[in-house]
Amino acid sequence: MKFDVEYISFFVIQVDGEDNQGNKRCKHYQTLDGDDYAESELSSFLGSEFTKIAKRNAERNPKAEQVPTKIGRFGAEPGYDLDSNPNYNLFARLRTAETMDLFQEHAEAMVQAYMDTSAIRGGAVFIVRAKYNKLFDEPFIFVLKCDFEQKIARITDERSLLNKVEMAINAKNMKSIMYPHMPEEGMLELWELKIHQSSHARYFEDFLKYVEYEKSMPEMMNEQVLGFVHQYIDQVFEDNEEAKERETQEMELWACSEQRELQQKWTPEQVVEASNILIEQKPDIEMKLKLGNMTVKALLADFGDRLHIAKMGSRYVIVMEGDGLLFDKGISPVELLDPEPLEQIVERIQRKAEEEEAVEVW
Template structure:
């Protein structure tokens, strides 16, 4: 994939403690870039950025590459977003001087990012005629590399190189995002930063990022837990949208987010992320509010209790004055959604105790089996998640044994039971496969399941551990 660079601005950023400043070295046009040393340095980087794979809903919580989407206030068009406006002008400016003016504006915006490092910031406009006649804007940042030296002579051996950069750990922004070859989306850009520090994406204040699959699944499971509590303790009274009728055991069939989970989980209160793609329709992404574009907001805050696009408060919700409170006895506040379990004011002590147990469970990184739902309830709940992501992983430990499977395997080929006060994990399949390393287990003639269960049941029960 050959790129033709139309304009490129090269800046150097230096930081000394809290002091930070930048210098514009040069802005190149097509002819100047073709004959520069920078062309060899960046050769292949544009193609590498374009072809870098990215998922709308990544499987990890901190993926190196993300899709960002411009936020707008309901009722306004895309041009009202300052970040979009700047990138649009970088794509459209007709002369080198105008391009430099926009690049300078972007660098000044970047200088306000938190925890930024010194290095070279390169802003380029380039075309790849084979895939699209439209230009791309690339923002590339190479941090200064410490302790870089070159071989000098037999006396001094090495000479330290100041302000050294390389393209290996380059951070980048590509606009617009190309979903497929030749298919550009002006609402989206692609951000790559292979480090835990997120400052390279932080300087774009009016960009939203889709939630990762672990975050989406967590929200959906919390919805199911709230549904379970509502139906168990309130006779089926539902405080969230989409809950069905209870089966009498604190569970309702057909409720929860359903197939709209991934769309609704990505909605940001008071902002519209523009027309959605795929199967979603216009207006599903954003909920209307009155936060102006220029004010301070946290683009990572998600209102999981307000369906995207629903401008009116749901009956019986906080927004409608329903007397709910956090389980610690506090009145409802703007951050009520942080607690996964909500209780009515006059909740019983037993109800509050169970809610507290579930809250502690939800807040823990290492969790135990809760023993609250039947196998059928777990299968039904899992099915809602599997409908959206069939390959959803199930991973847990039984004592020190790590088990990796698919969530869809539970209740089919993977079973959990109790025998004699101990947990038993049953895996069924047609054949074993042993790989590296031999063991006597490979010579086993399996006994019957009944004999195994009888042997497990005859084991003495371990006394509880004292702390």
């Protein structure tokens, strides 16, 4: 996957103050056409970055709420086209600039807009127009940001030994925007772009105020499960508004908790029925839970089929079944086990639960 650079503009952002909240300045260093870029040091510095960015995977509904790579979609009011979106227009002008001077002008406008974001850090910004000539006549726009590295030094000679580099950058933690989004080779989504940034940072999301992002799977699940809960409350407390309000508040507090205990409200059949609605949308939804100091990771689809939750007295029991049993690195004596019948284990757990209950009563 080879991208041919048509134009590239190189800017340096400097921010005074250790908290990156001081005076911000931007300087344009150079704008090059494709021939000059190929002969410059920028060519070797950026190397295969464009291919890496294009091939970087991003999910429309990521498995976590904070992920480094996201797909964004330009927002528009119903009945309006893409060019009604201010963020889209920044990219469109760069894609259609007919001269290097025009490209530089539009690149400067984009960097100035980026400068207005909160908590911006100093570093180098590259605005690039490049073509993937193998498949497309239309160009791509890449926005690349490298933060300044702290306390960088290089070896010089035997007298001075070390020479401090004031403004050092590298491509290791480069942030990037690619427009348009290419879900797979040969396909373009003009309404979408792909951003890559530190998962805890929101530089590009702050910058692109009119770009929307799909909800993560945890967010979608939370919303849908709460929808099921409200339906359940409406049915159970149909004639008791006071109880309905109290139950709703309790369940919303439960939903907001970082760690949640088993609620013991629904039958296994009700749980499976609600789970199936989620599984139809995304079959590989994961489920994690802790039993004492043990962590269980499975698919939601496993519940009621290969994973079962039961109770003996005041103790919880998880039963998991499968065709094979494998161990990771680090040999343990457990791997030599000749498994006993399930019935014997159940009897032993039952005795243990009864003994503990007897002690509590005494």
